[in-house]
Amino acid sequence: MTTRRKFLTSAGAVGTAALAAPAVHSQSTIRWRMQTYAGAALAEHVIVPAINSFNKIAGERMQIELFFADQLVPTGELFRAMQRGTIDAVQSDDDSMASPTEVTVFGGYFPFASRYSLDVPVLFNQYGLKEIWEEEYAKVGVKHISAGAWDPCHFATKDPINSLADLQGKRVFTFPTAGRFLAQFGVVPVTLPWEDIEVAVQTGELDGVAWSGITEDYTVGWADVCNYFLTNNISGAWIGHFFANMDRWNEVPEDLQELLRVCMDQSHYYRQWWYWGGEADLRVNGTKMELTTIPDAEWAQVEQAANAFWDEIASESETKARIVGIIKQYNDAMAKAGRPYRYT
Incomplete structure (x- = not known):
């Protein structure tokens, strides 16, 4: 896992370009x-x-x-x-x-x-x-x-997640802020190079990923090494x-x-x-991962924790407070608008 990978060379990428030299801008192009x-x-x-x-x-x-x-x-x-x-x-x-x-x-x-x-x-x-x-x-x-x-953010894991208790101790590849939030539920955030994730799940270095929706899980190969997909998400996009x-x-x-x-x-x-x-298509027609769901009443604890997390972030600076205020204002408007903007 610590060995540097060979650079990819497909789709027009040239991985052997000199890193130190800035891009050259000729007069013509x-x-x-x-x-x-x-x-x-x-x-x-x-x-x-x-x-x-x-x-x-x-x-x-x-x-x-x-x-x-x-x-x-x-x-x-x-x-x-x-x-x-x-x-x-x-x-x-x-x-x-x-x-x-x-x-x-x-x-x-x-x-x-x-x-x-x-x-x-x-x-x-x-x-x-x-x-x-x-x-x-x-x-x-x-x-x-x-x-x-x-895409939205879902868990794809080797073992099934049917309750919040099942998250305890799970070593998961995720984003820094998502990891900071999920740590309160026992998730252990792990940072690795993106191309190493599939192998890390296979070797047991990771228990899963919370980095994408099911479309990416299938597209990049994570659905081949993860057995379960949690339908609850911590973000819609x-x-x-x-x-x-x-x-x-x-x-x-x-x-x-x-x-x-x-x-x-x-x-x-x-x-x-x-x-x-x-x-939607892969939830219905996909064959590589079994769907699991944490009951709404229990998942509500995660949503409530998000509100406290927003306030924590807002307390860090005026700019962050301004952004959190906008997010709250927007979500309040969506909730009041009702269906199809928000379902209660």
Whole structure:
């Protein structure tokens, strides 16, 4: 597990590129290097189509070279590498890339902040989170380009989870903030390189993952090594983003900046329907994992704990309190709106 993996070479990624040298921008073609949080199999859905579209349309004016999880730098070092200009752009959540900003804790899976994937773009585009993220990243020399929703967060495990007691002692690969929240229920968060997770479950180093929904479990191979899927989730959608080094972004002509936004928005839209359809289809027709459920009355303890967790985070800074206030305001509006926005 401690041996460095060979770099992946599929889907246009070039894992042997020199890390220390920044991207070269010739007069004829602007060239960016972008690294995603996703491994090769997942990247084929969450990023490759968007980059292929951009490169096809931009042509000789600009090309983006895509790298997968941990190929150039470990995911936890993505922010620093982008800030330094070692790489030009990143697709990740704030939490995974160890962003040193006030908004980091809300990236990835902030417990129960969203129930459905559409909650994320509404929070950013109608409730003001977009402006907060732009301000926070501008302070540290990074351009926040756009935010989008990914899949919900569920447990996939080797042993069945039918009660909160079954979570005790489970070594789980998850996001930093999700792990911080789940630790109160006995979960032991474990951090490993993304591509090592399948083997870690096989060898017993991990008891499971709480990193995705069932679509990703099947797509990346975790459904082949996990026997059970817990239908309860701690978040309805992962919050992920596209970022760029601010100097590199400012070097790009306005029309190509707009093209980047359009292709990234198309990528967000792709995930909306790919995950939404996949989560339902694989629960019904999937054959690799047995579904389990913690009863609603017991799971309510987790939801109540999330409210206390929100208040804990809000107490840490004015910016965090502002964001928690927006999340509370939004969820209150959704609850009052009733079906189909929220079911009681």
